[in-house]
Amino acid sequence: MSLFHLSDYFLLRTPLLPAASAVDLLTITERHEIEEKLRHLFQNEQLKEALFLASPAFSAEVQKWLEYKKESSSKMIASLLKYAIRMSTRSTPFGLFAGVSFGNIAVSEKKVSLIRSNANQAVLKLDxxxxxxxxxxxxxxxxxxxxxxxxxxxxxxxxxxxxxxxxxxxxxxxxxxxxxxxxxxxxxxxxxxxxxxxxxxxxxxxxxxxxxxxxxxxxxxxxxxxxxxxxxxxxxxxxxxxxxxxxxxxxxxxxxxxxxxxxxxxxxxxxxxxxxxxxxxxxxxxxxxxxxxxxxxxxxxxxxxxxxLLIGMDENNLSDTALDHIRDQFQDLLPLCNQAKLTDFDRFRAAFSVKYEDRMVPLTTALDPDIGIGYGRQEGVYNITDEILGEVNNITPAGEKKYGDHHYQDLVIEKFVESVKNQFTEIQLTSKDLDHIAKQRKQTVNTIPSSCYAIGNLLRSSCQENLFFNLVTIGGSSSGNLISRFAHLDEKLNNKLKESADTEQQQFPNAILAEICHYPDNNAGNIIYRPALRKATICLSPTIDKEQEQIDVNDLYLFIKDQRLILWSRKFNKMVIPRLTTAHNFEQGMNIYKFLADFQFQNNRLDLSWNWGIMKEQPRLPRISYKNIILSRAQWRIQKIAKYPSTPQAFIKNIQAELAIPAMVIISSGDNELLINLDNPFCIEIVLDHMCKREIILTEYILNDYSSV
Incomplete structure (x- = not known):
């Protein structure tokens, strides 16, 4: 029986422009032609508004150029080109460059029905x-x-x-x-x-x-x-x-x-x-x-x-049968689930067991750096007494090497050597490979979060009827983590998120799933606002809200049971399970906030990403896939250069030939990606500018081999 079950809705993330717009731009090699193309493109009012919201000052300069009141510069054209590519290829919502739309997953003969309208809606708010x-x-x-x-x-x-x-x-x-x-x-x-x-x-x-x-x-x-x-x-x-x-x-x-x-x-x-x-x-x-x-x-x-940006859609539906095979393949991939390293939470749990044994201790006492154990980074506290953690901090789990080894590293090396020997551009994992990986694990993966999300690209292949999925990430403590901030855009999404939270609570009849309420800083404030999804909150910020049941920090206690930390409310006489239904990165948060956020992942982390481990520094890595799921795109690592080459195009051509890099690729830097064409002189300038500053990573453009649904 599968541990994964499809919900009946999804959130579609879409760039403002179609991907073909970027491809068209990148095939132009003459400066005057690309200028005219950009001039024509940015006559569009939606693009003007998106650019204006992102950078009012730059937008004003572009407007002068559009009205022939200002000459263009190479820097301006390069920036405008990057913006245009971003609006065409990156679906990550940022201002009005990309948007979202609510979709249904239902029983249907038609596998995919995604039809855009022109009725996009920009929703503005004060920073x-x-x-x-x-x-x-x-x-x-x-x-x-x-x-x-x-x-x-x-x-x-x-x-x-x-x-x-x-x-x-x-x-x-x-x-x-x-x-x-x-x-x-x-x-x-x-x-x-x-x-x-x-x-x-x-x-x-x-x-x-x-x-x-x-x-x-x-x-x-x-x-x-x-x-x-x-x-x-x-x-x-x-x-x-x-x-x-x-x-x-x-x-x-x-x-x-x-x-x-x-x-x-x-x-x-x-x-x-x-x-x-x-x-x-x-x-x-x-x-x-x-x-x-x-x-x-x-x-x-x-x-x-x-x-x-709320993207206008005439139809936004996926058939459940079109996704069933992807769901089942996620189940197959569970042996890949990366085993957790010794995190702050694991250290704390070990220290708690040593210091308090089977006693029930107030949460604030346990997290106090003077009288308790402390937690995570001890910066931002006036005093540190960390004797309990001192011994635990230096423990490295048996079999886990600090340079990035992991439970299926031997298979990674074997597959990499095989790809080099045979010049494979793609490694396709088999069920036999996954069985081998499962045997290397110290424990079977039989628990996953009560709800989770998978984010990626749905793709079509000319040689197979079933859809493919380019997996970006799968995980989360809750299915709503990445999408709760968009609930204000669509009442249907708002209602479905609440319904999902209720369903999640029903899986824990003897516990309270409580939302962590905290305002970390103004930067985060723009992305952490969300509807009241749960009936209870653990309030860390001094807000006054009579709508929800508030669980006081001083009402929370900790104890160990079956090697698990239990968070207990004396007022409600129930176990409390924290939830942080946002995309906020809490790693640098205050200790109590980070502890509660880490607590959500106790013994149920889900990470099905492909881990290259010690091989990740190789100059060329092939694509990794399993059946219809692309786990890792092909990648090329190019070293920093001391100075700008005298023959830029020849220099890049040599690198392309040496590493077998296609023309259309993506410059990757963390979550930021920019599509480029290595046959395009403008793009070559961009690449070399990056190479003069640092090592760069190029990632394959998946639409070279597939089409988007």
């Missing part, structure tokens, strides 16, 4: 850096802050004579959470107890009244409360909530209650109207900048707007 700066300005106004409700920092806990908590320190868009401590005093303790007895929430005036009742003058009471705010011990209801209502809508709702004069409310209401306007992006941004200027006069407004 979270702008919004948080506006909130900072509003929070300084006594007429406003004195009427607000405040929430106790949810990470605050008592350690002897001190209260400890995490405070966010922001530097521009980036934020860092610092573990701080403050000495317990009778007055501070009385205020915190007051919060505890009032669901951790209090009105500003109520705090003033409390302190006056304890003998403080109104001046000293106000000073004390304002110090609590500046120290991050309490925060106002204006703070962005990453779950539920949108940031701007929440802010406006609060201001409707407290901003009687409308100094902030009125311009924000007008801004919201403009964001929903049918005017052009350029007109909308111009109008909004005028309204923002008085609210945040010293702020850089370059990237004031963020945009998402």
């Amino acid at each position: 979270t850096t702008i919004l948080t700066k506006i909130i900072e300005q509003i929070s300084k106004d006594k007429r406003i802050y004195s009427q607000l409700y405040y929430r106790l920092n949810p990470t605050l806990y008592l350690d002897g004579k001190y209260y400890k908590y995490y405070q966010k320190v922001t530097n521009g868009k980036k934020g860092q959470h610092i573990l701080k401590r403050i000495r317990l005093t009778p007055i501070l303790d009385r205020v915190i107890q007051y919060f505890e007895h009032n669901k951790k929430t209090s009105h500003y005036q109520s705090l003033i009244d409390l302190l006056q009742g304890l003998g403080a003058s109104i001046t000293h009471a106000a000073l004390f409360v304002n110090n609590l705010i500046s120290l991050g011990i309490i925060s106002s209801e204006l703070q962005p909530n990453v779950i539920g209502r949108g940031y701007l809508d929440s802010l406006i709702t609060t201001l409707e209650r407290v901003d009687k004069e409308g100094n902030y409310l009125n311009p924000l209401l007008t801004i919201r109207k403009w964001l929903h306007s049918s005017q052009s992006v350029i007109e909308i941004r111009t109008a909004i900048l005028k309204l923002l200027q008085p609210l945040a006069p010293d702020l850089d407004m370059t990237n004031s707007l963020q945009g998402d």
